[in-house]
Amino acid sequence: MATEALFRSDAYLQECMSIVTRVDETGIALDRTVFYPHGGGQAGDAGWLVLPDGARLAIADTRKSKHPEATPDDAVHLPAPGQEALLQTLVAGMPVAAQIDWTRRYRHMRFHTASHLMCAVLPYPVDGCSITTEYARLDFVTNEPIARETVEAGLAALVAGAHPVTIDSISDEELEARPELVRTMSVKPPSGLGRVRLVHVEDVDLQPCGGTHVANTREVGEMRVAKIEKKTARTRRIVLELA
Ligand SMILES: [Zn+2]
Known part of the structure; x- marks a missing residue:
């Protein structure tokens, strides 16, 4: 069933x-x-x-x-x-x-796609993520200081860049044959399941993901950094909201 x-x-x-x-x-x-x-x-x-x-x-x-x-x-x-x-x-x-409820879902799609862009703006591993109608919250593993202006400018540039977002999938064997893909991915894909669903933000980010995304980064629209905080000694939490 x-x-x-x-x-x-x-x-x-x-x-x-x-x-x-x-x-x-x-x-x-x-x-x-x-x-x-x-x-x-x-x-x-x-x-x-x-x-x-x-x-x-x-x-x-x-x-x-x-x-x-x-x-x-x-x-x-x-x-x-x-x-x-x-x-x-x-x-x-x-x-x-x-x-x-399309208004609600479309916000999830915009915030979710923004969270992929954030992985390109900040080159740190992500330790946790929450996508809601009101915000996207991401926990980055780093103790480097993060400047609000840098994040907002980096994100805005990727949105303005109008990068297509496409869904792809790859078999464990194909992935093994193309090790360069793993290096460009911000998240290591799960292996041993046969096929992995990949979300590709052209020229920006590639990662395994099962969520819903907008088709082009320009649809993410204007976002602002509502909060940057030290969550633990090794993680920095960033909250994005609609501008
Ligand atoms: Zn995703």
């Missing part, structure tokens, strides 16, 4: 027709979805399931399924508070239109 994750091939897809495969206390499972489940630092999607009679069931969040038979791509859609009556009418086999 795997969920087909449509956002992997097209992050701009806002709606799809789906079939309900399971409804239980953990949430609503669909055969295919445009909803991104919380993971890889990126917040889950919210939105609506439009039922056959036109009623709109509000979804507050999307999570990876913890069902015993779940595969890694299986997602559950969590109903918002107050949806109990509509939830009662939902049964396995029912067709629904799954619609994401």
